[in-house]
Every structure is written in structure tokens, then in C-alpha cells.
Amino acid sequence: MYFREVLHSKKFVVTAEIGPVKGTDVREMIEDAELIKDKVDAINVTDLQSSVMRLGSMAVCHLLKDIGIDPILQMTCRDRNRLALQSDLLSAWVLGIRNVLALTGDHPALGDHPQAMPVFDLDSITLLKVIRRLNEGFDMAGNQLKGATDFLPGAVVNPGADTEASHEMQIIKMEKKIEAGARFFQTQGIYDLELFEKFMKRVEGFNTPVLGGVILLKSAGMARFMNKNVAGVFVPESIIKEMEEAKDKVKTSVSIAARLIKGMKELCQGVHIMAIGWEKKIPLVLEEAGL
Amino acid sequence: MIVIFKQKPLEEILGYLASDKSVFLLRCSGCSKVNQVDAESDLKVLKENIKDKGISITGSAIKGLLCIKAMSVLEELTESIGNPSSILVMACGLGVQSIAEATDKVVHPACNSFIDKESLGRGKREDRCLTCGDCVLEFTGGICPLTVCSKGLLNGPCGGSSGNKCEISKEIDCGWIIIYERMKKLGRLKVLMSFLSPKDFRIYKKRR
Numbered sequence: 001m002y003f004r005e006v007l008h009s010k011k012f013v014v015t016a017e018i019g020p021v022k023g024t025d026v027r028e029m030i031e032d033a034e035l036i037k038d039k040v041d042a043i044n045v046t047d048l049q050s051s052v053m054r055l056g057s058m059a060v061c062h063l064l065k066d067i068g069i070d071p072i073l074q075m076t077c078r079d080r081n082r083l084a085l086q087s088d089l090l091s092a093w094v095l096g097i098r099n100v101l102a103l104t105g106d107h108p109a110l111g112d113h114p115q116a117m118p119v120f121d122l123d124s125i126t127l128l129k130v131i132r133r134l135n136e137g138f139d140m141a142g143n144q145l146k147g148a149t150d151f152l153p154g155a156v157v158n159p160g161a162d163t164e165a166s167h168e169m170q171i172i173k174m175e176k177k178i179e180a181g182a183r184f185f186q187t188q189g190i191y192d193l194e195l196f197e198k199f200m201k202r203v204e205g206f207n208t209p210v211l212g213g214v215i216l217l218k219s220a221g222m223a224r225f226m227n228k229n230v231a232g233v234f235v236p237e238s239i240i241k242e243m244e245e246a247k248d249k250v251k252t253s254v255s256i257a258a259r260l261i262k263g264m265k266e267l268c269q270g271v272h273i274m275a276i277g278w279e280k281k282i283p284l285v286l287e288e289a290g291l
Numbered sequence: 292m293i294v295i296f297k298q299k300p301l302e303e304i305l306g307y308l309a310s311d312k313s314v315f316l317l318r319c320s321g322c323s324k325v326n327q328v329d330a331e332s333d334l335k336v337l338k339e340n341i342k343d344k345g346i347s348i349t350g351s352a353i354k355g356l357l358c359i360k361a362m363s364v365l366e367e368l369t370e371s372i373g374n375p376s377s378i379l380v381m382a383c384g385l386g387v388q389s390i391a392e393a394t395d396k397v398v399h400p401a402c403n404s405f406i407d408k409e410s411l412g413r414g415k416r417e418d419r420c421l422t423c424g425d426c427v428l429e430f431t432g433g434i435c436p437l438t439v440c441s442k443g444l445l446n447g448p449c450g451g452s453s454g455n456k457c458e459i460s461k462e463i464d465c466g467w468i469i470i471y472e473r474m475k476k477l478g479r480l481k482v483l484m485s486f487l488s489p490k491d492f493r494i495y496k497k498r499r
Contacts, residue, residue, distance in 0.1 A: 082489065104449035107441055109459045118442060125446040126489050158450040165468045165475075166452055172483050173447035180486070188450065231453040 003042035003070045003099055004152040007184055007209055013270025014291060015072065015186065015211055016282055017044040018064075020055035030063060032279035037069050039286050044072040044101060044186070044272070051078065051111025058088060062095045072154065073097045076105025081121040086130060086139055093134075093149040101154045101186065102127040102177075125173070128153050128180035155182035157210075158232035159190065159199035171202060178208050186272040188232040189215035191239055193263040200267045209269035214260050216278045216285070217253045220244040254281055258288035294383040294422055295325045296402035298333065301340055304379070307399040307429050308346055311376035314399075316341075316351035317364075317390065319382035326383075334381065337401070341379075349373040357386035361393040384420030384428060384435060391433020397477050400428040405494070424494035430485045432473035437490070439466030445487040 006013050016036055021029055033043060043064055047057040061071035073092050080088065089100065104124045108116040122130065130140050137148035155177040161167040174185065190196045190212050200210065215233070217223055220243040223235035239256060246252035261271050275282055296319075298304075308314055318334045320327050330353050338348055350371040354364045357380070365372070372378070377397040380387045383404040391398040404422040419438050427445065428435060437443045441457050448467030451458030455468045474480050 104442060104444060104451075106451065107459045120442045120444065121492070122489050123442075123444045123446050124449075125486065129486075156450065161450075162453060163455050163468070165471045166448070166455060166465070168480075169448050169467055169471050169483075170450070172480070176446060176484060176486065179484075231451045231458060 001041070003072065006041040007152075007269075011041075012265055012291065013209070013211055014040045014286065015042045015044060015270065015272045016040045016279065017046060017272065017274045018060065018279065019046045019049050019276070020057065020060045022052065022054040024055065026055070026060070026063060029060070030067065033064055033069060034067060035280060036282045037067065039283050039291075040069075040273075041270075042070045042072050042099060044074055047074040047076045047103070047105070048079065048111070049106075051106045051108045051113070051116075053111070053113055058092050058095065058097070061092065061097045065096045070099065071097055072099040072101050074101045074103060075127065076103045077120050077122050077124060077127055078105030078108065079116075079119055081119055082130070082140055085122060085127060086134065089131065089134055089149060089151070090145075093151065098150070099152045099154065100131055101156065102131065102182070103156055124155060125176050125180045128155060128177060128182055132181040152183055153181050154184040154186065156187065157185050157203075158188040159196055160188055160192070160232040160234055162232065162234070174203060175206065178206055182208065184209045184211065186211045187213040189213045189226075189230075189274060190260065190264070191233070191235045193260065193267070196264070197267055211270040211272040212260075212264040212268045213272050213274060214257050214264075214285075215274045216257050216276065216281060217243055218276075218278065219249060250281065253278075254284045254288055257285045261285070261289040261291070294385065294404050294406060294420060295323055296321075296381070296383040296386075296404050298337070298381065298402050299400070299426070301337075304337070304399070304401050305341070305344055308341065308344070308377070308379070311346060311397075313347040313349050313375040314341065315349045315372045315375045315378045316401075317357070317368075317378055317380050317382070318351070318353045319357040319380070319386045320353050320355045321382075322356060322358075337379075337381070349375040357382045358389050361386075361389035365390070365393050384422065384426055387426070387428045388419055388433055388435060391428070391473075395476065397479065398428075398433045400426045400433070402426065421495045423490050425488075425490065427487050430482055430487060431470045432477060432479065434466070434470050434473055436466060436470060436487075439469060441466070445489070447483070 045057040045060045061073045064071040102124045108118050131153040134149045137145050157174045161170045220240045223240045226233045379399045381401040387400040403426045406422045452465035457463040
């Protein structure tokens with residue numbers, strides 16, 4: 001079943017994420033993907049995440065497609081102007097890619113080529129509108145296409161924004177994204193289910209599926225690092241302590257993720273698992289979560 | 292180079308004023324001779340057009356260099372401004388932003404800004420107005436998202452801010468949080484749902 005069909009079935013949706021390698025050796029990445037392909041409904045491929053130069057999302061999506069995975073192309077506005085974005089969308093479509101996640105993108109100043117020119121010719125909302133336009137058979141300038149696309153457009157939202165203003169702006173922008181055509185949402189990593197429940201209550205009326213983000217913790221240090229440096233991620237002290245005192249870090253990490261997923265089953269339509277190099281552990285997590 | 296401003300289409304301005312009962316008109320006589328030409332007659336025509344729509348005008352004034360003198364101009368005009376629903380500013384993006392910063396009233400921009408390529412510089416040119424030729428200050432509380440957001444995002448913040456600071460530096464405030472706070476104070480949060488179209492790169496050059 002394709003991701004878009006699963007999304008409209010009653011099934012609890014599971015997506016995972018792969019960050020392309022810096023270089024051309026794709027063997028391990030494909031091995032990892034093979035290992036989880038029957039356990040997940042789709043796999044996101046990130047677009048130069050953290051503004052670090054690496055193998056592109058479109059090529060990796062195509063490789064995933066070849067081994068029978070329905071990929072979600074992540075597309076940011078950081079590196080391409082409106083010509084390149086539209087052209088890449090057409091290219092992705094002819095390569096068999098059917099799902100696109102529209103994002104703003106991190107600022108290049110955060111990455112390994114901080115000298116780069118930030119493009120941001122469009123923003124994520126305009127990009128969603130452009131996808132809708134291409135689906136209708138027209139480009140942004142109103143020219144007719146010879147052959148349209150039929151993408152399923154998605155977007156992101158950060159339920160853990162850390163101030164009242166930032167939280168409200170996230171919700172305003174989420175609503176704008178739906179108006180611009182977003183048909184599903186994937187969220188930043190969630191560790192506090194109570195806060196997430198409040199968020200889900202707020203956005204209930206939007207009637208758009210939300211896949212809650214789950215980031216596998218590798219250590220207490222990683223949790224502290226994220227609390228300090230990753231916007232919208234907050235790992236509570238109790239979970240940090242759990243990781244700190246764990247004899248078997250992998251086992252504890254898997255249990256924490258499984259517990260979060262079980263909680264999310266009651267709150268949203270699915271989960272998006274970000275394993276960040278621990279893709280091999282995803283089957284364990286899903287098993288323990290009863291999926 | 293100097294910034295010049297040209298009045299927006301009347302329909303657009305009347306749209307901004309749609310929910311206002313009264314308005315005060317403030318025209319900048321500018322830093323450029325181009326901006327001084329027809330100041331009186333432009334203002335008069337606009338006033339009549341607004342009156343025709345049944346919106347009362349509490350007063351109007353023409354003052355120079357609103358970008359630099361916003362505070363003193365508003366102080367000087369306190370009495371004649373009275374208590375209108377809003378202030379409509381005929382000035383470049385700098386002038387509108389300075390007035391918006393200096394008052395708690397709703398400020399509408401009446402003009403779009405361009406660079407006067409023929410003129411040579413006196414007058415203050417800051418990075419706050421990119422002279423994009425399609426002013427959006429109406430929708431953002433008189434604060435320009437192109438210059439106040441590190442990514443120049445037109446439709447709301449990215450997900451990167453932390454503690455209301457920008458993802459690129461803890462020294463920089465998130466521009467969209469500044470806009471949010473301002474719109475909240477003005478009771479205009481609903482306006483943040485407006486979609487702002489991408490810019491025409493032929494008209495302005497991004498400098499980020």
C-alpha cells in the first residue's frame with residue numbers, strides 16, 4: 001500500500017527517516033533501508049540536514065523506490081530558487097517520487113559551508129502552493145505543463161516550541177500550511193506526552209493527520225545536547241536519568257521510544273521515527289511498541 | 292542612492308482601512324526631491340478618496356524625514372492626531388517602520404518603496420527597507436519580515452527559534468516573534484493568516 005493510501009486508512013502510520021551519506025558509498029544506507037522496509041509505510045530522505053553538504057535527497061529517494069519503498073522527498077527552500085525548486089519537483093515526479101515534505105530549511109550559517117548564500121527565494125508555505133499548482137498542471141508563472149504532477153504534499157510543525165509566542169506562531173503557521181495544501185504533518189521529536197496531548201487538542205479541528213516525531217536517544221549526553229541546541233526538543237530530566245543509569249543503553253533507548261509510541265497511539269495518526277544512525281534498531285522499537 | 296515611494300493602488304489602501312472608523316494621514320516630504328513633488332495634492336486626493344468611503348479623517352500632516360524624526364513628529368502632532376483607529380503613513384518603508392515603532396496605534400503603509408537610481412545620496416539609507424516595491428508592512432505590524440528575519444521569510448517563522456532567539460545566533464531576536472508580539476498588542480493576530488506572495492527579484496536585490 002502506498003503512503004497516501006495508508007494515511008487515509010484507519011491504520012496507525014509509521015514513517016522513518018534516512019539522512020544521506022556524505023559521499024557516494026550508499027551500501028550501508030541501502031542495507032538499513034532494506035532492513036526496515038517492511039516495517040514502515042514510508043521513509044523520509046532529508047535534504048542536506050543541518051545545512052551539511054551531502055548526497056541529495058532526490059537520488060536517495062530514487063534508490064529507495066528501486067527497492068520497493070515509498071519515499072518522502074524532503075525539500076527545503078535554502079538552496080534553490082523558484083526555477084530550481086519547480087524543476088526538481090518535475091524531476092522527482094518522473095523518477096517515481098510521489099510524496100514531498102516542504103520545509104524552510106536550516107540557515108547555511110549552521111552547517112559546514114557557512115559561507116554559502118542563503119537562497120530562501122520562496123518559503124515553505126509558498127512551496128506548498130507551488131506543489132499544488134504543479135499538481136493542477138501549471139507552473140508558478142501560470143504556464144501550462146505538458147504532463148502534471150500528483151504529489152502528496154506534507155509539512156512539519158514543532159509542537160514543543162519553547163515560548164508562548166513561538167508556540168502560537170507554530171499553530172498559526174500550521175493552519176496556513178493546511179490552507180496552502182499540506183495534507184499531513186510530521187513533527188519535531190517529542191518526549192513529553194502531556195504537552196503533546198495539549199498540542200493535539202489545539203489542532204484537532206484542522207482535520208489533517210499528524211505523525212508524532214520520535215528521536216532515538218543514544219545517551220544522556222545526546223539528550224542534554226538536544227535540550228541545549230535543538231529547537232523545540234526537550235527531554236525531561238526523568239528520561240535523561242533513565243539513560244544515565246541504564247546498563248544496556250540500546251535496550252533502554254528502545255524502551256523509551258516504544259513507550260512514547262504507545263502513548264502517541266491514543267493522540268495522533270502515526271509516528272515518524274528519527275533513528276539518526278540507529279536505523280537497525282527500528283524493528284526492535286516497533287516490536288516493543290506492539291506495531 | 293535614495294529611497295523613493297509611490298502610492299499603492301487606492302483599492303489596496305481602502306482594503307487596509309476597511310475596519311477603521313477614523314484615520315490620521317501622515318505624509319513624509321522625504322529626503323529626495325522626487326518625494327517632495329506633489330506632496331500637498333497627493334495628500335488631498337487621497338483624503339477625498341478616503342472620505343468618500345465614509346471613513347472620517349481626524350487630521351493630516353506633511354513632515355520631513357519620518358525615518359529619523361518619528362518620535363519628535365508624533366510628539367509635536369499629538370493634539371492634531373487625536374484618537375484615530377489608525378495612522379496611514381505615506382512614506383518609504385523606513386518611514387512607516389519608524390512611525391510603527393514609535394506608536395501603539397495601528398499603522399498602515401500607503402506606499403511601495405523603490406530605489407531612486409538617478410539620485411545621489413544624502414539621506415539615510417538603512418538595511419531596514421529593501422525597497423522591494425511591494426510593501427507588506429500592513430500585514431506585519433509595521434515591521435519588515437524581509438529584514439527582521441534572518442531568512443527573510445514572508446509567511447511566519449521557521450521552526451528554528453529557541454527562547455525567542457534566532458537559530459543563527461542567541462544575540463539576534465527571532466524576527467517573527469517580534470512581529471507576533473506587535474500584532475498581538477494591536478489585536479490583529481488574525482491578519483497573520485494572510486498569505487504574502489514571493490518577491491519580484493527584478494525590483495530589489497536581496498542582501499543577506
